[in-house]
Amino acid sequence: MTPQHLAFMVLINLIWGFALVAGKVSLDHFPPFLFAALRFGLITLVLFPFLKLHEKRMRDVIIIALCAGPVGFGLFFIGLSIADASVVAIVTQLGVPLSTLLSIVFLHEQVSWRRWLGIALAFGGIVIISFDPTVFNYITGVLVILGSVVVQSIGTIFQRQLKGVGVFELQAWVAIMGWPLLLGGSLVAEQDQLALIASANWLEWAGVFYVAFASSLVGHAGIYYLLQRYEVSQTAPLTLLAPIFTVFFAVMLLGETLTTRMMIGAAVALVGVFIVTLRQAQKGDPPPMESKA
Numbered sequence: 001m002t003p004q005h006l007a008f009m010v011l012i013n014l015i016w017g018f019a020l021v022a023g024k025v026s027l028d029h030f031p032p033f034l035f036a037a038l039r040f041g042l043i044t045l046v047l048f049p050f051l052k053l054h055e056k057r058m059r060d061v062i063i064i065a066l067c068a069g070p071v072g073f074g075l076f077f078i079g080l081s082i083a084d085a086s087v088v089a090i091v092t093q094l095g096v097p098l099s100t101l102l103s104i105v106f107l108h109e110q111v112s113w114r115r116w117l118g119i120a121l122a123f124g125g126i127v128i129i130s131f132d133p134t135v136f137n138y139i140t141g142v143l144v145i146l147g148s149v150v151v152q153s154i155g156t157i158f159q160r161q162l163k164g165v166g167v168f169e170l171q172a173w174v175a176i177m178g179w180p181l182l183l184g185g186s187l188v189a190e191q192d193q194l195a196l197i198a199s200a201n202w203l204e205w206a207g208v209f210y211v212a213f214a215s216s217l218v219g220h221a222g223i224y225y226l227l228q229r230y231e232v233s234q235t236a237p238l239t240l241l242a243p244i245f246t247v248f249f250a251v252m253l254l255g256e257t258l259t260t261r262m263m264i265g266a267a268v269a270l271v272g273v274f275i276v277t278l279r280q281a282q283k284g285d286p287p288p289m290e291s292k293a
Contacts, residue, residue: 002233009238012222016146017245019215019293020085021253023077026207029200032077033186034193035208040069040178042212047172054165061165061173067155069178072187075148076293082141084256087129089246090266091145093273097122099153099275106157118275125269132261163257167224171216211293237277240270 001009027035054061080088097119103109129135135142161172186193226235247266250256 001230012219013193013241014245015214015219016242018249019211020089020246021249022210023293024085026204027081029204031190032081033182033190036073037179037182038186038208039212040175043175050168050172052169064155064158065173065177067151067176070181072148072152079141079145083138086247086250086256088145089243092266095149095153096273097276099156100114102153102157115276115279121272122269124129125265128265129262132259134257136257154237215293240274
């Protein structure tokens with residue numbers, strides 16, 4: 001990888017790493033379903049020209065869109081509104097080993113002892129984090145994030161089998177399926193939507209726009225660009241920089257607490273995820289399309 005492309009890869013992870021912090025700030029004002037609906041609504045405006053019907057593939061496209069859109073991200077933003085962004089960044093990394101476990105069950109993939117070790121380390125690290133007294137204050141949020149990870153991992157299994165659908169076409173379907181259902185969920189479970197939209201300041205709106213455009217479009221477009229030029233084994237492991245950036249930004253900008261137990265758990269989990277990611281990359285599996293905020 002050239003120095004310029006390596007720097008671009010670091011920039012993508014920097015963008016993704018800051019996304020949870022930006023989203024956390026906006027979620028202090030917008031309730032989760034409304035925030036997610038605004039995010040996908042903005043993405044729809046940009047990606048609508050990419051919307052395309054794919055004969056004999058629409059069932060899988062819809063399942064992926066539901067998992068990566070209203071269900072997966074609906075749960076994700078509920079969890080992010082409750083839990084610290086630094087912990088959320090680590091817990092969401094379970095999507096990599098969890099999708100591997102699901103691929104064993106549903107796709108009958110063969111897994112070496114190294115990947116089993118990585119899976120064990122990833123889950124063990126999250127267990128270490130979960131027993132930290134600080135995390136007990138928002139354990140419900142962590143559990144909701146785990147639910148989001150399960151849903152998005154199911155979507156990843158379908159995504160691995162989907163052929164002939166471009167990344168922006170799929171993102172367009174995720175967005176178009178996402179915002180109406182999430183807006184409906186907001187109207188049922190939340191209130192004062194118009195007042196909240198009208199009273200949001202520039203910083204709270206900046207979080208919405210950042211998560212919609214910088215994280216989802218620039219980040220995924222950048223990865224797609226690099227995957228066209230380099231092997232997955234060179235790009236996928238580097239995406240683990242994103243949660244490290246998130247932890248740094250969350251501690252420095254949001255004043256979140258990072259205890260010794262949390263740091264040890266995060267290190268163990270990320271080592272496990274790195275092992276699984278590296279083994280998947282050697283097989284040529286690209287990173288999941290919707291793994292970042």
